[in-house]
Amino acid sequence: MRVQHFGGAHSLTTTVQVANQDVFVDIGLYSMWHGGTEYGAGIAHVSQIVSASGVENFSTEWNSLASPSALFRKNVTSVTFKVEVFEAQAMARWMIYTWG
Template identity: 80%
Template sequence: MAVVGMRSNRMRVRHFGGAHSITTTVQVANQDVFADIGLYSIFDGGTEFGSAIAHISQIISDSGVENFPTDWSSLASPSTLFRTNVTSVTFKVEVFEAQAMARWMIYRWG
């Protein structure tokens, strides 16, 4: 198998008054995919408690609908996954008293 295509984009979320998040759902036409998200910039504005996390919050594939923990108490949500026959991937970036930027990528295999 080889990579037959790729999609990517970026996400930005900013909130210095508590917690905030943003999600992006990408539709995929029943492809085998390797999905990945990574933070590339975090700015906490000088606050002592600023933080950010980027992860995959949901993927729908031939394994079914997989929802991953999205609260701060569980950092077990994946940032990278491979699944077969994927129809959608939801990426999420969360901040607390911060600004963060992340990039996501979906590699299609065939």
């Protein structure tokens, strides 16, 4: 996933459907830069997961510990990953590990 915006804040989400699997999900930034400004910021996290536990929405506030980058759940049907930037460009990779 790649998101870029040098005029303020911007975000990109990707939702992946999963067929009732036990999963470990992970997302991480692998590139982040800001061009010509004094500061920039980027974050990658899981914003929602739907599983046997129900629908879980995670905080989208910057630097929130409630915005996980990795977690495990049983009987998952969908995962939404989110990358956010402020005055920057960021690229992230996400993975879903499944058990049969």
